[in-house]
Amino acid sequence: MRQAWRVADVRAAEQALMATLPEGTLMQRAAAGLARRCALLLEEAGGVYGARVTLLVGSGDNGGDTLYAGAALARRGAQVRALLMRPDRVHLAGLRALRTAGGFTVRELPDRADLVLDGIVGIGATGGLRKPAAAVAGRLSELRGRHGARAVVVAVDVPSGVAVDTGDVPGAAVTADVTVTFGSLKPAHVLGPATVRCGQIELVDIGLGPALRADPAVSVPDSGDVAAWWPHPGPASDKYTRGVVGIATGSATYPGAALLGVSGALAGPTGMIRYAGSAHEEVVRAHPSVVAAPSVADAGRVQAWVCGSGLGTDDEARTTLRSVLATALPVVLDADALTLLIDGKHARDLRRDAPVVVTPHDGEFKRLAGEGPGPDRAGAALKLASWMNAVVLLKGDRTIVATPGGEVWANPTGTSALATAGSGDVLAGLLGSLLAAGLPAERAAVAAAYAHGLAGRRAAAEGPVSAPDIAAALRPTVRDLTSR
Numbered sequence: 001m002r003q004a005w006r007v008a009d010v011r012a013a014e015q016a017l018m019a020t021l022p023e024g025t026l027m028q029r030a031a032a033g034l035a036r037r038c039a040l041l042l043e044e045a046g047g048v049y050g051a052r053v054t055l056l057v058g059s060g061d062n063g064g065d066t067l068y069a070g071a072a073l074a075r076r077g078a079q080v081r082a083l084l085m086r087p088d089r090v091h092l093a094g095l096r097a098l099r100t101a102g103g104f105t106v107r108e109l110p111d112r113a114d115l116v117l118d119g120i121v122g123i124g125a126t127g128g129l130r131k132p133a134a135a136v137a138g139r140l141s142e143l144r145g146r147h148g149a150r151a152v153v154v155a156v157d158v159p160s161g162v163a164v165d166t167g168d169v170p171g172a173a174v175t176a177d178v179t180v181t182f183g184s185l186k187p188a189h190v191l192g193p194a195t196v197r198c199g200q201i202e203l204v205d206i207g208l209g210p211a212l213r214a215d216p217a218v219s220v221p222d223s224g225d226v227a228a229w230w231p232h233p234g235p236a237s238d239k240y241t242r243g244v245v246g247i248a249t250g251s252a253t254y255p256g257a258a259l260l261g262v263s264g265a266l267a268g269p270t271g272m273i274r275y276a277g278s279a280h281e282e283v284v285r286a287h288p289s290v291v292a293a294p295s296v297a298d299a300g301r302v303q304a305w306v307c308g309s310g311l312g313t314d315d316e317a318r319t320t321l322r323s324v325l326a327t328a329l330p331v332v333l334d335a336d337a338l339t340l341l342i343d344g345k346h347a348r349d350l351r352r353d354a355p356v357v358v359t360p361h362d363g364e365f366k367r368l369a370g371e372g373p374g375p376d377r378a379g380a381a382l383k384l385a386s387w388m389n390a391v392v393l394l395k396g397d398r399t400i401v402a403t404p405g406g407e408v409w410a411n412p413t414g415t416s417a418l419a420t421a422g423s424g425d426v427l428a429g430l431l432g433s434l435l436a437a438g439l440p441a442e443r444a445a446v447a448a449a450y451a452h453g454l455a456g457r458r459a460a461a462e463g464p465v466s467a468p469d470i471a472a473a474l475r476p477t478v479r480d481l482t483s484r
């Protein structure tokens with residue numbers, strides 16, 4: 001698992017640590033790590049000696065890190081030029097170090113560069129990039145180095161222009177090949193559109209870890225976490241003790257939603273699936289292992305329900321949702337179930353002891369919360385989670401899972417191949433199976449999103465992806481994930 005901390009918490013930790021160290025120690029550690037990584041990149045691209053390095057230097061300490069790293073590269077024979085965003089405000093000791101090492105300043109962005117260090121702004125950024133930085137950021141992809149190769153862009157701490165605490169990109173921003181960050185990850189490294197601006201992320205240890213007292217803002221699961229959480233049958237297991245998941249989705253009009261939900265659940269850890277709804281005949285025809293009934297009342301015992309997609313919003317759908325919410329079981333509410341909640345008639349039913357997971361996309365989120373998630377997707381998901389007392393799985397490129405207790409997870413496996421009709425139905429089925437097998441709601445949501453994303457990638461490797469391909473790819477995905 002990786003974790004990211006907010007700017008205020010990083011600053012508090014830095015201050016606590018700096019009080020115990022000689023002045024400038026942290027910047028020296030940061031700059032040394034940055035220079036090491038840059039030297040490796042230059043070695044891969046033909047060597048440090050003689051390489052052209054451009055420093056984009058802002059007026060704060062981010063510019064200071066960059067100047068010291070530039071000085072280290074100049075000492076190894078690189079031709080280092082610094083473009084100062086504010087020549088009247090620059091880290092003077094850093095600039096002296098650069099000049100002493102043989103680097104110099106320039107007034108215009110040089111056309112030729114093997115490597116560009118983006119030290120315009122780091123965690124001190126406010127708002128979108130201003131002039132002249134915005135124009136410079138827009139020109140970086142034009143720069144060419146040895147043999148006409150595109151200049152490699154290294155962001156110092158964060159790509160300049162991203163909103164560090166939310167991962168939003170409010171305007172012009174640098175797109176980096178590598179981001180070298182210091183002390184801890186920040187939310188922009190793992191959330192929102194900023195993630196694609198970061199390229200490969202490298203964390204330089206500057207000794208901050210023990211000083212980070214606050215809880216992380218965002219956690220990012222890895223395959224080890226998901227494998228450790230995934231329930232497995234034991235020698236004493238039977239189909240009931242493994243958990244039974246109930247799927248109350250689909251309708252005569254939308255039988256496909258029922259089939260897709262069931263196919264997601266089939267890849268999960270439960271020993272049995274019960275289907276309840278008017279697509280029961282289609283479900284049994286396609287999936288003979290499923291025990292199907294026309295309604296929730298007739299379905300028999302389950303340990304968790306999935307309710308919503310393709311259900312419609314008529315009286316029968318309302319009855320289904322009411323029956324599911326009346327149980328003392330964990331439930332996943334998706335699609336039409338969310339629409340039915342919105343008219344307020346069922347909102348009170350959510351005051352229940354058993355967990356609820358809601359899985360909105362942005363449109364459903366807007367209907368539930370009264371406004372869209374906006375630029376702070378994690379903050380918005382947290383607010384909704386607290387308001388509904390439910391785990392919120394906010395779908396997107398970086399799907400977010402937020403809990404009423406204030407935890408946020410960002411899924412790292414998303415792929416745009418998942419943006420296909422019915423893909424969410426598969427996810428909800430898998431999530432329901434994990435819940436029924438006994439996983440706590442937030443882990444079930446995080447694990448389902450993680451496996452779903454990997455399955456989307458696996459399916460995309462074979463060609464164009466539709467939802468049944470994602471469901472089919474789940475089985476080998478779960479095998480690979482859990483057989484380590």
Ligand SMILES: NC(=O)C1=CN([C@@H]2O[C@H](COP(=O)(O)OP(=O)(O)OC[C@H]3O[C@@H](n4cnc5c(N)ncnc54)[C@H](OP(=O)(O)O)[C@@H]3O)[C@@H](O)[C@H]2O)[C@@H](O)CC1
Nearest residue numbers: 014026027059060061062121122123124125126128130157
């Ligand atoms: N603290 C530590 O111990 C350590 C910190 N470290 C390093 O320090 C960095 C933080 O440094 P920092 O606090 O000086 O802020 P920083 O990111 O350089 O930005 C401030 C400057 O940017 C400007 N500016 C703001 N927004 C802007 C915009 N949109 N567009 C354009 N300009 C904008 C703003 O100008 P102003 O608004 O004042 O006019 C101000 O002058 C951190 O990311 C890490 O690299 C490491 O050395 C490890 C130890």
Ligand SMILES: Nc1ncnc2c1ncn2[C@@H]1O[C@H](COP(=O)(O)OP(=O)(O)O)[C@@H](O)[C@H]1O
Nearest residue numbers: 395396397414415416418419421422423424425
């Ligand atoms: N651009 C994207 N990149 C990555 N994943 C995406 C993107 N767009 C959608 N997804 C994912 O695809 C799935 C779509 O779910 P949903 O909108 O509920 O579809 P449906 O209702 O048709 O089943 C979600 O898991 C979501 O996170």
